Amino acid sequence: xxxxxxxxxxxxxxxxxxxxxxxxxxxxxxxxxxxxxxxxxxxxxxxxxxxxxxxxxxxxxxxxxxxxxxxxxxxxxxxxxxxxxxxxxxxxxxxxxxxxxxxxxxxxxxxxxxxxxxxxxxxxxxxxxxxxxxxxxxxxxxxxxxxxxxxxxxxxxxxxxxxxxxxxxxxxxxxxxxxxxxxxxxxxxxxxxxxxxxxxxxxxxxxxxxxxxxxxxxxxxxxxxxxxxxxxxxxxxxxxxxxxxxxxxxxxxxxxxxxxxxxxxxxxxxxxxxxxxxxxxxxxxxxxxxxxxxxxxxxxxxxxxxxxxxxxxxxxxxxxxxxxxxxxxxxxxxxxxxxxxxxxxxxxxxxxxxxxxxxxxxxxxxxxxxxxxxxxxxxxxxxxxxxxxxxxxxxxxxxxxxxxxxxxxxxxxxxxxx
Amino acid sequence: xxxxxxxxxxxxxxxxxxxxxxxxxxxxxxxxxxxxxxxxxxxxxxxxxxxxxxxxxxxxxxxxxxxxxxxxxxxxxxxxxxxxxxxxxxxxxxxxxxxxxxxxxxxxxxxxxxxxxxxxxxxxxxxxxxxxxxxxxxxx
Numbered sequence: 001x002x003x004x005x006x007x008x009x010x011x012x013x014x015x016x017x018x019x020x021x022x023x024x025x026x027x028x029x030x031x032x033x034x035x036x037x038x039x040x041x042x043x044x045x046x047x048x049x050x051x052x053x054x055x056x057x058x059x060x061x062x063x064x065x066x067x068x069x070x071x072x073x074x075x076x077x078x079x080x081x082x083x084x085x086x087x088x089x090x091x092x093x094x095x096x097x098x099x100x101x102x103x104x105x106x107x108x109x110x111x112x113x114x115x116x117x118x119x120x121x122x123x124x125x126x127x128x129x130x131x132x133x134x135x136x137x138x139x140x141x142x143x144x145x146x147x148x149x150x151x152x153x154x155x156x157x158x159x160x161x162x163x164x165x166x167x168x169x170x171x172x173x174x175x176x177x178x179x180x181x182x183x184x185x186x187x188x189x190x191x192x193x194x195x196x197x198x199x200x201x202x203x204x205x206x207x208x209x210x211x212x213x214x215x216x217x218x219x220x221x222x223x224x225x226x227x228x229x230x231x232x233x234x235x236x237x238x239x240x241x242x243x244x245x246x247x248x249x250x251x252x253x254x255x256x257x258x259x260x261x262x263x264x265x266x267x268x269x270x271x272x273x274x275x276x277x278x279x280x281x282x283x284x285x286x287x288x289x290x291x292x293x294x295x296x297x298x299x300x301x302x303x304x305x306x307x308x309x310x311x312x313x314x315x316x317x318x319x320x321x322x323x324x325x326x327x328x329x330x331x332x333x334x335x336x337x338x339x340x341x342x343x344x345x346x347x348x349x350x351x352x353x354x355x356x357x358x359x360x361x362x363x364x365x366x367x368x369x370x371x372x373x374x375x376x377x378x379x380x381x382x383x384x385x386x387x388x389x390x391x392x393x394x395x396x397x398x399x400x401x402x403x404x405x406x407x408x409x410x411x412x413x414x415x416x417x418x
Numbered sequence: 419x420x421x422x423x424x425x426x427x428x429x430x431x432x433x434x435x436x437x438x439x440x441x442x443x444x445x446x447x448x449x450x451x452x453x454x455x456x457x458x459x460x461x462x463x464x465x466x467x468x469x470x471x472x473x474x475x476x477x478x479x480x481x482x483x484x485x486x487x488x489x490x491x492x493x494x495x496x497x498x499x500x501x502x503x504x505x506x507x508x509x510x511x512x513x514x515x516x517x518x519x520x521x522x523x524x525x526x527x528x529x530x531x532x533x534x535x536x537x538x539x540x541x542x543x544x545x546x547x548x549x550x551x552x553x554x555x556x557x558x
Binding site: 018021022023087125128129130131360386406407410413414415416417418 | 470471481497503
């Protein structure tokens with residue numbers, strides 16, 4: 001048996017824990033740089049805000065409904081997520097953290113206990129300890145747990161926890177095909193065209209036919225809906241294969257100085273992440289382009305790829321490679337909106353010995369990087385940085401409406417009236 | 419010209435001289451978290467602002483440790499949500515009635531009114547205050 005615990009409107013809920021006056025008000029949270037809507041409270045969903053809507057297109061709606069607009073506060077969301085996940089782990093040791101606000105839980109270890117009662121206790125504990133409301137679905141497979149979770153969310157009167165009953169037909173009929181885990185938009189359209197509208201309709205289909213008409217992944221989904229386990233708990237996260245660091249500029253930039261500083265900043269952060277996960281990269285791609293929305297101004301998009309020999313995680317090597325790749329493709333006369341660095345073919349562990357690098361250099365780089373990381377961890381990100389990343393700070397995020405980092409910064413603690 | 423002298427980096431410290439007589443008694447240093455934070459998952463820090471709790475030893479600017487996993491009992495100092503804001507008061511329960519009691523210094527007696535927890539006031543308990551930390555030196 002599996003359970004899926006999913007935080008309700010997680011980012012908005014985090015904001016509400018420390019600002020209770022936001023309860024029952026429509027809240028939307030914006031992406032880095034305050035570009036698009038990435039999270040909505042239930043009230044904001046009901047008004048009709050969609051994920052990914054650029055906020056500048058929603059101004060009227062925001063004004064009309066007194067919508068609370070917040071910049072993203074990932075320091076807060078990350079800390080609250082950690083608390084939720086740790087509380088969940090107290091109820092079962094077998095937990096797969098599926099995303100910042102979702103976790104699969106294997107229930108088979110909880111012998112002789114009523115799963116639904118236990119999950120209700122877990123839900124109450126998470127709510128009391130962290131202030132975050134969660135919904136929980138219980139089923140024989142991960143796909144069924146996900147489906148029950150969807151049902152629990154759509155049916156608030158059952159109190160946030162739903163288990164797939166012995167006779168599941170009613171619940172399967174209540175969930176439309178597009179809401180099933182693993183069925184994307186394209187497929188749900190295709191399914192509806194052949195008369196499959198709900199999970200119940202889907203379960204009636206012959207797996208062999210599904211495999212032929214769609215593919216093996218769709219067949220597995222159907223088998224999981226029938227209660228055959230195809231997907232198990234993944235507790236050791238798969239090693240990442242690529243790493244992207246990019247962000248749009250707060251306002252358009254036009255000079256090589258600014259773009260190169262942005263690229264160097266992204267290269268720096270990407271290298272930090274690599275070292276943090278003890279990985280090295282073999283290929284680097286660098287890119288920059290003009291706005292995707294503004295069609296009136298001249299548009300330009302450029303990218304270049306360079307091989308890193310030997311594979312590395314050293315900040316200055318990656319900055320150098322990124323700038324060397326970007327300079328030949330630089331073009332004046334455009335208003336650039338975004339730049340980024342993409343590292344590919346990542347692998348574990350020690351950089352290999354190479355003809356191009358002496359052992360002394362390798363040790364030197366390693367020592368420099370450990371000093372750099374130690375200083376930046378203890379004294380704040382960016383305390384020590386390479387001059388190439390610049391001092392003009394074009395890369396500072398635009399976050400005009402970010403709430404305080406209530407749980408991770410001493411000078412931003414919640415104030416209580418005494 | 420002087421050649422640069424390179425020394426190997428040695429991991430462990432070379433011992434020299436007399437060993438400290440305390441070496442055999444080395445334990446670990448004390449971590450204040452062990453005293454102040456019983457349940458880290460549910461513990462939050464907040465900052466007090468105002469004078470309604472001076473009499474309870476909570477002063478303006480004090481750092482409060484709040485444990486959300488404790489069940490609020492009558493007599494506990496709690497963080498409550500009142501009118502959408504967070505406030506710190508002493509919880510007092512009498513039968514079916516619950517109130518949030520201010521506890522000012524004698525000089526401020528009568529300045530702050532108790533808040534009754536009823537359906538109308540829409541007050542809820544956010545967490546139980548377990549410690550108050552009051553700075554005794556100037557901040558600058």
